[in-house]
Structures are given as C-alpha cells and as structure tokens.
Amino acid sequence: MRPPEIPDEEIVDAGQRLLAVGRQVNGWALRMACGGRGKPDRLLQVWRDYQASTRVEEAPIEVPDPVAEAITASKGEVADLLGRLVPTIYAAAEGVADARRLVEIEGLQRQLASAAQRDNDAAAAIERADAEISRWREESDQLQGELASEQFERARVSEALRAVEAERDQANRRVDDLAEQLTAAHAGQVAAEKARIAAEATAAAVQSDADRLRSDLATERAEVRRLQAANADQQAKLAAATTTVEHQMAEIAQLKAALSDVRADLEAERQARAQAQQSLQAVIERAVKAEAAMAAMKE
16 A cells, blocks of 8 residues: 555645644645645645644633532523513524525535535646646656657767777778888889789778778768757657646646635635624623613612
8 A cells, every 4th residue: 555645744744834824724825835745635634633742632711619509509590581581682692693594504514515526626626736737747857768768879879980980080091001001112113013903902992991991981971860859859849748737737726725715705704603693602702791771770
C-alpha cells in the first residue's frame, strides 16, 4: 500500500499555523497550507482526529452550598413563570418568525447544496488536474531521457567526424609526400618512370581512401541532420507539454476563486444563524425581566 503523500505531523503543523494567524481550519485551507497537495477530506479528517485526541474535559464548577440551595428554591417559581410567559411570547413572535425562518432555511439549504456540489466539482477537477500534471511530469522526464540519449549520440557522431577529418589530413600529407618524391625522381629517366608508376599506384590508393572517407563523412553528416531533426521534434513536444500544464494551472486558479465565493456564502449563512440566536436570547431576557417586574408588583 502506498504511504500517504503528506504525513499527519505536517497536516497538524499546517492547522496550527492557520489558527495562529486567525484563519478557519478546513480541508481547502489545509491543502493550501500544505503547498496545494493532498485531498481536502483526508487533511480535515487528520486535523479532527488530532483535535479529538488533545481535547481535555473541563471539570464542573462547584458553587457554595447557600448559593446552590437558593438556586434550588427558586427553580420552581422561575419555571412556573417562564412556563406561562414564554409560550405567550413565543406564540406572538412565531407567526412572523416562522415564515421568514422557513424562507431563510430554504435559501440556506439551497446555498449549502450548491456549495457542496461546487466543492465536490472543485475536488474532482483538482484530482483530475493532479493526475494530468503527474502524467505530464512523467512524459517530460521520459523526453528529457531521450534528449540526453540523442545528445550522447550526437557527441559520438561529432567525435567520429573529427576522426574522419584527421584521416583526411593524414591522406593529404601522404599526397604531399608523394609529390615531393616525384620531384626528386626526375633526376633520372628510369628512376622517374618507376617513381611515376609507384606514385600513380599510391595516388590511386590514396584516391580510393579519400573517396571512402568522403562517403563516410556524407553518411555521418546525414546522421547528424537526422538527430538534429529528432531533437527539434522532442523540443516541440516538451513545449506543448509545458503549455498544457500551464493551462491546467490556470483552471486550478479558477477553481480556487470559485471556492473563495463558496466560503463567503457559508460565512454569510453563519452570521445569519448567529443573528437569529441573538434574537431568541433577547426574547428570553425580556421574559426574565417581565417575570421579575411581575414579582416586584406582587410584593
């Protein structure tokens, strides 16, 4: 089984850094803090497991006995008064609040469903992009290996060309030596004739060697041209692969922008819920004050 791409310790460290700068810890924030690596679901699960393992249960706060007795004695009166006031207040506010709350809840549910769908689409798109990037990286490594092999072959051909050039220079020097020998042979007719025959034979052999060397040189030059063409083709493929990776990175940037919009929608929903909670708390506080006022009037 292949080990996880990101160790748990690195994920926990990323979550602690997010908390240190006052940011919310979620799967996408952890992915960004880990350098754009890993699946958001796994990153968030590792962070939640870490929080669960480090959570400490708080001991209940003890109050003095007189305070506890006073609380126990007043529970019945407060409960009775709240039992009469809260239903009345709630019934008065329920008619107006229910319709608005239902509309808000339906809107929030639609937003949550849309956000979840966009989150799933973004996660799927990022996984596809990661797979494409990995594939392009493997192809790029393969192309680099092939290019290195062709560069080695080109170096070998260049070395062979230099050897051919050296043999040609040596043949030219041999021709020069033969010319000098022919000049010296003119001292005598017989010696000159013999030297001429020998020179012609040697010249024929040199010419044959020169023709062979020219043929080898033409073959090597054709091989060099073929390697150069293959190298140009590999460079074009590598450039195309780089362009495709850049397109994938641009799509990832667009998905990240869409994710930011989803986070903004979720933040607006959280604020709306907090406002509703504050409204309910205010109703309870008014009920307690009304109870206290009624108790004071009775006295």
